[in-house]
Amino acid sequence: MTDDSPVSPALPVPPMVVMGVQGSGKSTVGRLLAESRGLRFIDGDDLHSAEAKAKMASGHPLTDADRLPWLTRIADAMAAALGAGESTVVACSALKRSYRDLMRAIVPGLVFAELYGDQSLVADRLSHRNHEYMPTHLLDSQFATLEPLAADEAGLRVSLTKTPDEIVGAITESNGQR
Template sequence: MTDEILNCTARDSSTGKPIVVMGVQGCGKSTVGRQLAEALGMLFEDGDDLHTAEARAKMASGHPLTDADRIPWLARIAEGIAESVGRGEPMVVACSALKRSYRDLMRAVAPTLMFVELFGDQALIAERLTHRNHEYMPPTLLDSQFAALEPLAADEAGVRVDLTNTPDDIVGRVLEFLHT
């Protein structure tokens, strides 16, 4: 796989654009998001921390979230992003942001938001999930996440990066994109 640069207008991290690192479970969103935030001197937030207890329980029982479950969660994330931009402290957030409509909702609240999509083979991600123990996200939900996934489109600000790269390499590629 190769990386895909989308809507590749010149970017500069000093402009303070918030970033969502997105993708299915097990793709490395939190790891890459933390490293990217550190490299950019930005705050980091893991969107998983903003799920309600009910949503966590639903996922832990093996049931995927519906759009109705996700919309309030995405709105909380987007509001937090917009608040951080308003304070002059834009952040990097790890959030699945699987569907275009979810990303549109987030951009409606935080218009300068850009996305970093970590993409890769479902079998590889499934194998990775066998080596981790997530508090409430069982590996059995991976199929539903891939079914819902709508990759970044050419008109969306962002970059798709192959998750077979190391986290350091992924962050390096994103930094190159931001400074193009």
């Protein structure tokens, strides 16, 4: 955990990615967090290509080659917002350290809030929702790919057993730091 993030005084809240596997509540928490801080919210799902959405809808997990252009689009959108003097909150799986490193290379000072929990809890949540293109059986591949946020990465891990409001409170209280 470092505190040397280049966040300008005009932007006291660093840009943040709410990350985790499908069904962990990234979009719900991200939207609530952005609203509570008066920031713009970007749902990373909205930046997937039509091809990637079709691949997932057909039941095939994305490869690194599929994900990298998507992650770059997300980071570019965050960087553009920063260039305009605006910090953002993004919901994005950001499952691997290399994905987060790529995003941090484009958005210095980027902070991650990982929503983590037991696979059976997430599977239960998924059984009660219908996602546009992400079938529930892809959850296994998400957990297999997931590299939890490491101690040397800017951000924090929050249990998804908490309510969305409690998660937002924990993130706000910590200002995105462990």
